[in-house]
Amino acid sequence: MNVDLSPFDAMILMSFGGPEQEADVLPFLQNVTAGRGIPDERLKEVGEHYYQFGGRSPINEQNKSLLEALRRELELRGITTPLFWGNRNWKPFLTDAVRNEHQRSGAQKFLAIDTSAYSSYSSCRQYREDFATAQTQLFAEGIHVEFDKVRQYYNHPGFAQAQLDCVREALEKYRSQAGSLNPSAFRILYVTHSIPSAMQQNSERHTNGYQAQHEELIDWIGTQLEPVYGSFRSELVYCSRSGSPRTPWLEPDINDRLRELSQDGVDGVVVVPIGFVSDHMEVKYDLDTEAFQTAKDLQMNFVRAATVGTHPKFVSGLIDLALERAAQVRNSVERIEEAVVIGSALSSGSGACSRNCCEGGRKVPTQPNWPTC
Ligand SMILES: CC1=C(CCC(=O)O)c2cc3nc(cc4[nH]c(cc5[nH]c(cc1n2)c(C)c5CCC(=O)O)c(CCC(=O)O)c4C)C(CCC(=O)O)=C3C
Ligand SMILES: [Fe+2]
Numbered sequence: 001m002n003v004d005l006s007p008f009d010a011m012i013l014m015s016f017g018g019p020e021q022e023a024d025v026l027p028f029l030q031n032v033t034a035g036r037g038i039p040d041e042r043l044k045e046v047g048e049h050y051y052q053f054g055g056r057s058p059i060n061e062q063n064k065s066l067l068e069a070l071r072r073e074l075e076l077r078g079i080t081t082p083l084f085w086g087n088r089n090w091k092p093f094l095t096d097a098v099r100n101e102h103q104r105s106g107a108q109k110f111l112a113i114d115t116s117a118y119s120s121y122s123s124c125r126q127y128r129e130d131f132a133t134a135q136t137q138l139f140a141e142g143i144h145v146e147f148d149k150v151r152q153y154y155n156h157p158g159f160a161q162a163q164l165d166c167v168r169e170a171l172e173k174y175r176s177q178a179g180s181l182n183p184s185a186f187r188i189l190y191v192t193h194s195i196p197s198a199m200q201q202n203s204e205r206h207t208n209g210y211q212a213q214h215e216e217l218i219d220w221i222g223t224q225l226e227p228v229y230g231s232f233r234s235e236l237v238y239c240s241r242s243g244s245p246r247t248p249w250l251e252p253d254i255n256d257r258l259r260e261l262s263q264d265g266v267d268g269v270v271v272v273p274i275g276f277v278s279d280h281m282e283v284k285y286d287l288d289t290e291a292f293q294t295a296k297d298l299q300m301n302f303v304r305a306a307t308v309g310t311h312p313k314f315v316s317g318l319i320d321l322a323l324e325r326a327a328q329v330r331n332s333v334e335r336i337e338e339a340v341v342i343g344s345a346l347s348s349g350s351g352a353c354s355r356n357c358c359e360g361g362r363k364v365p366t367q368p369n370w371p372t373c
Contacts, residue, residue, distance in 0.1 A: 003077055003078055003079050003323070004323070004326060004327075004330075005079060005081040005111070005322060005323065005326045006326065006330065007109050007326070007329060007330065008081060008109045008110065008111040008148070008322075008326055008329075009081070009105065009106075009107035009108055009109050009110070010081060010082045010083070010084065010101050010105065010107035010109075010110050010111075011081055011082070011083040011084075011110070011111050011112070011113060011322060012083070012084060012085065012086050012094070012097065012098070012101075012110055012111070012112045012113070013063060013066060013067050013070065013083065013084070013085045013086075013112075013113055013115070014086055014087070014088075014094065014112040014113065014114045014115070014127055014130075014149070015059065015063050015085070015086075015087050015088070015114065015115040016059060016087060016088055016089055016115065016280075017031075017059070017060070017087030017088055017089040017090030017091070017093075018050075018056075018057025018058070018059035018060055018089075018090055018280070018281065019050055019055055019056065019057055019090060020055075020056055020057075020060060020090075020091075021054070021055045021056060022051060022054065022055030023055070024055060024090065025047050025050045025051065025055050026047065028050075028089060028090050029043050029046065029047060031088075031089040031090065032089050037243075037244070038242055038243060039243075039244060042242045042243070046242070049281060049285040049286075050281065052285070052289075053281070053284065053285075057280070057281045058278075058279050058280065058281065058283075058284055059278065059280050059281065060090075062278035062279060062280070062309065063085060063087075063115070063278070064085075065309070065310050066115075066278065066309070066310055066315070067083065067084075067085050069310040069312075069315045070083055070113070070315055070318060070319065071083055073315050073316055073318075073319050074319060077319065079319070082101065082105060082107070084097055084100075084101055085097060086098060088126070088127070088130050094130055094131075094134050095133070095134040095137050095138065098110060098134055098138065098145055099138060099141070099143065102138070102143050102145060107145075108144060108145050108146060109145075109146050109147075109148075110145060110146065110147050110148070111147075111148050111149065111150070111322055111325060111326065112127065112131070112147060112148070112149040112150070113149070113150050113318050113321065113322055114127050114149055114150070115277050115278070116152070116277075117152060117153050117154040117159055117213075117275075117277060118152055118154050118192070118210050118213045118214060118275065119152045119203045119207040119208075119209065119210055119213060120195050120199055120200070120202075120203045120210040121195075121199050121202060121203070122193075122195060122199065123152070123210075124152055125366060127149060128147075128149070128366035129364050129365070129366050131147035131149075131366070132364070132365040132366050134147070135147065136365075148325060148329065149325070150318070150321040150322055150324070150325050151321065151324075151325070152207070152213070153317065153318075153321055154213045154214070154216070154217050155213070155216060155217065155220075155340045155341055156317050156320070156321060156339060156340065156341070157313075157317060157339055157340070157341050158313050158314050158315075158316055158317010158318065158320060158321070159277075159308065159314055159317055160217060160220060160221075160341045161313045161317075161341075162308040162311035162312075162313040162314035162317070163217065163221065163272075163274060163308055164221050164224050164225075165311065165313070166272065166305045166306045166307070166308060166311070167188070167221055167225065167270070167272055167305055168225070169305065169306065170270045170272065170303050170304070170305035170306070171188075171225075171229065171270060173303050174186070174268065174270050174301065174303040177301060177303060178268050178301045181229070183230065183231070183232055183233065185265065185266060185267045185268065186232070186233075186266065186267070186268050186269070186270075186301075187232070187233050187234065187235060187261060187266050187268075187269050187270075188232050188233070188234035188235070188269070188270045188272060189234070189235055189237050189254060189257065189258075189269045189270070189271050189272070190214065190218050190234060190235065190236050190237070190272045190274040191236075191237055191238065191239050191254055191271055191272065191273050191274065191275060191287060191291075192214055192236065192238060192239075192273075192274055192275025192276075193238070193239065193240050193275050193276070193282060194238035194239065194240055194241040194249045194250045194251070194253070195210060195249065195250055196243060196247055196248065196249050197247075197248040197249060197250065198247075198248075200250055210250075211236070211250065214236050214274060214275065215236060217274065218234055218236060218274070220341055221234075222234060235257070236274075237252055237253065237254045237257045238250050238251060238252065238253055238254065239253065239254050239282055239286040239287060239291070240282045240286050241253060254271070254286075254287070254291045254294075255290065255291055255294045258291065258294050258295055258298060258300065259294070259298065261300075262298040262299075262300055266300070267299075267300055267301060268300050268301030268302065268303075269295065269300060269301070269302055269303075270303050270304075270305060271287055271291065271302065271303070271304045271305065272304075272305040273287060273304070273305065273307050276307050277307060277308050277309070277314070278307045278308070278309045279307055279309070283304075283307060287304055288304060292304070320339065324339070
């Protein structure tokens with residue numbers, strides 16, 4: 001098996017970051033929203049979600065577990081490239097983590113595995129902007145580093161298979177809780193983070209786009225379930241809208257949709273947080289707390305599927321993605337055989353995603369800039 005991660009000297013698990021205690025909540029939210037025009041009202045509201053959980057987001061513990069699982073997988077495969085952890089919005093910050101690793105081992109070329117499966121500014125390009133910022137900051141200190149990252153992996157077999165297992169498990173849980181899986185009275189609601197419609201449009205310029213990527217994976221899961229379960233009605237819905245109410249975002253919101261479905265005679269849902277790789281605050285608050293309550297008020301059954309978390313297929317898929325990226329870079333090609341479960345020509349995309357992906361109006365530097373396209 002190919003276990004060569006060259007030319008990369010080190011790997012980073014790159015994530016969003018979250019507060020650890022009450023005192024972190026405001027500075028964290030300020031980092032997240034710097035210069036983005038999120039109304040104060042919304043910030044106060046989101047702050048409350050964190051305070052309800054003692055000011056502590058679940059995301060950091062989740063990332064620590066993923067880091068450990070990835071390290072075990074590397075060890076199993078005999079890969080000695082070091083792996084560490086850096087965030088966009090909270091400690092350990094990317095720049096600090098990279099500086100440490102550079103000072104420890106002299107590493108210069110870093111490959112990031114990020115915790116976002118789909119294309120959009122927030123989930124892809126912004127990570128590349130973070131790399132450019134870190135590169136500039138460290139350059140000023142006399143440290144030369146370069147970054148790259150794995151492609152968006154919504155259609156990679158590791159992520160897709162792990163996601164499928166989570167849905168199957170939730171269907172079984174629903175069956176035992178509700179007594180049956182009556183297809184006419186029941187829906188699978190796949191949930192992802194809402195984004196502004198403009199961000200959706202930008203995501204479509206160089207990839208098949210945020211929404212279509214979710215839909216492809218949902219269709220694929222449907223075809224996998226069919227032989228055992230027959231066909232279910234499933235839908236993509238959204239959570240965690242923010243921004244000004246006047247700005248259009250992707251809809252419907254899960255709570256609105258639950259109310260409509262209840263009126264149509266649907267008496268239960270399996271909620272699959274397909275847009276989140278682990279139990280983030282959105283999952284704990286927007287789904288397990290808020291949407292759960294909405295369903296309860298409507299007297300609907302509600303089962304929430306697990307997130308992929310540290311599912312072995314997901315973990316091993318992430319290492320496959322890192323190896324795939326290293327092979328592409330060694331061969332100076334943007335697309336060599338990307339393992340996918342869904343066959344659209346536009347589906348795979350480290351190439352499509354590497355330079356211009358998901359850009360909006362602002363011209364902000366990103367890392368890397370492919371010389372070839
Ligand atoms: C697509 C997407 C993902 C999924 C991809 C990925 O995982 O990367 C994601 C993840 C996350 N978003 C998170 C938290 C927040 N996101 C915010 C704001 C926003 N998110 C957006 C999009 C996304 N966000 C957008 C378009 C905004 C508007 C402002 C802006 O353009 O930036 C705000 C500000 C307040 C608010 O507006 O809600 C907060 C606090 C956390 C941490 C949770 C925890 O602590 O467990 C995580 C993992
Ligand atoms: Fe977010």
